[in-house]
Amino acid sequence: MVWTREPSFPKPDISVRATTLYYEIMAxxxxxxxxxxxxxxxxCRQQQCxxxxxxxxxxxxxxxxxxxLLAEVxxxxxxxxxxxxxxxxxxxxxxxxxxxxEFHGWGSRAAAIETPDRLVxxxxxxxxxxxxxxxxxxxxxxxxxxxxxxxSFALLSGGKGVHVVxxxxxxxxWAELREFAKAFCATLAEAHPDRFTVxxxxxxxxxxxxxxxLRNDRTATAVAPLSTxxxxxxxxxxxxxxxxxxxxxxxxxxxxxxxxxxxxxNKPWATYAKSATSLRAAIERMxxxxx
Numbered sequence: 410m411v412w413t414r415e416p417s418f419p420k421p422d423i424s425v426r427a428t429t430l431y432y433e434i435m436a437x438x439x440x441x442x443x444x445x446x447x448x449x450x451x452x453c454r455q456q457q458c459x460x461x462x463x464x465x466x467x468x469x470x471x472x473x474x475x476x477x478l479l480a481e482v483x484x485x486x487x488x489x490x491x492x493x494x495x496x497x498x499x500x501x502x503x504x505x506x507x508x509x510x511e512f513h514g515w516g517s518r519a520a521a522i523e524t525p526d527r528l529v530x531x532x533x534x535x536x537x538x539x540x541x542x543x544x545x546x547x548x549x550x551x552x553x554x555x556x557x558x559x560x561s562f563a564l565l566s567g568g569k570g571v572h573v574v575x576x577x578x579x580x581x582x583w584a585e586l587r588e589f590a591k592a593f594c595a596t597l598a599e600a601h602p603d604r605f606t607v608x609x610x611x612x613x614x615x616x617x618x619x620x621x622x623l624r625n626d627r628t629a630t631a632v633a634p635l636s637t638x639x640x641x642x643x644x645x646x647x648x649x650x651x652x653x654x655x656x657x658x659x660x661x662x663x664x665x666x667x668x669x670x671x672x673x674x675n676k677p678w679a680t681y682a683k684s685a686t687s688l689r690a691a692i693e694r695m696x697x698x699x700x
Contacts, residue, residue, distance in 0.1 A: 425508055428637055431665045432505035435635045436498035438672065441682060442634050443501060445518035447480060447492045449630045450504055451511035451639060458510070458639055462630075464491045472507045476500040480519035494519045510639045513630035516586070517579065524579040525586050526685065528559075529631040530594060531621035532571045535614055540569060544654055546604060546618050547571045551651065553597060556698075557691040560684040562677075565647040565660045567638035572631060572646075576685040581692075583627040589692055594620035634678070637665050648677040 432439075449462040464479055473479075476499045479491040495501055504512070516525035530550055534543050547563055550573045554561045564572040577586075591607070598605040598620060606617045624631045632638070634648040647663035653675065663671065 427665060428510060429502070429505045431637060431669070432502055434669050436501040436505075439501055439512070439633060439635045440498050443512060443514060444496055445494055445520055446633075447482070447494050447515035447517065447519060447522070448504075449513040449515075450493065450509045451513070452508050453510045453639060454508050460513075462492055464493070473503075477503050478519075480522070482522060492519075510637055512633040512636040514633050515628070515630055516625060517627075521579050523582055523627075525581070525583060525625070526577050526579040527631075528575040528577055528586060528590060528688070529624045530573045530590065531566070531624055531631065532573065533619040533621050534569055535616055535618070536569075537616065538569075538618065540658065540660055541656065542604075543569065543571050543618060544656070544658060547573055547654060548651075549601075549604075550597065550620075553593065554691075557593075557694045559686055559691050560680075562681055562684075563649045563651055563654050564632075564634055565649060565663060566632060567636070567640060567644040567646045567660075567663075569660065571654075571660075574631075576681055577688050578685045581688040583625075585692065586625045586688060587622075589688060589695070590622035590625040592695065594622045635668065647671075650675070650677050650679075653677070 447462070449460055451458055451460055464473060473493060476495065476497060478494050478496060478500070480494055481489045482492045483489055495504065501512070516527045516529065517523070518526065532543050532546050532550065551561050554573070554575060559575045562574045562576075564574055566572055594605070594607050598607045604617060605620050606614050607620055607622065608614055623629060632646045634646055636646045638644050638646065642661055643665040644661060645663055645665060645668045647660070647668060
């Protein structure tokens, strides 16, 4: 268990009840991205929050019963640990009812733990950069993926960043995914050193956008589409179609209050499930482009 920041919802009427009602509405839309996916949950109680990924994490492992399920996952030390996952909207709602604020998911699912089905590049900007710089960078990352035959999707992180998400055919292993993501980001950073960096130290990122490739590793997670965020304004991680990522976009307008109505007008990521492509084919294209 890892204790973390207290939730910063600025108005008292954005409560546990409001969050639960939000997930009642959103659970069916979230399910395609969470179904069978190993989870790391940010749960908040009495102004304190903690991440929980398994039943072994006290004090609350006993809270989780069906429809929240457990998958036995091998650890580096040779032991196993029971990780949480859900297979239906009822499971998502059960997590919400025990004060889950944020849903973070693995890049693979319980049925195929060692073959990831998703690649995520998190564009994490220097605080002094405006969102317009992040928006432009997201399109540049998208073009880089397109050149390698990969279709990508835009996810507002609920803050100032953007996740560029690529659905994958679950065939390659974690090492292949990690090395590809690292090489892809390093190539962008080398070509545009004034815009991008892959430096891990924050004092080396000033004025640039950190291309976070580290979410593409076994046990690493990324925030799920439509998850609420424990942040000022009660923002949500909002999936958008690329034409919606337009100039002047304000990522802070997508909140627990506004997202349900906005989704009635637009259906983002409608082609996500049909867009999975081969990572190994992309690796071959990358190698050829450098030869």
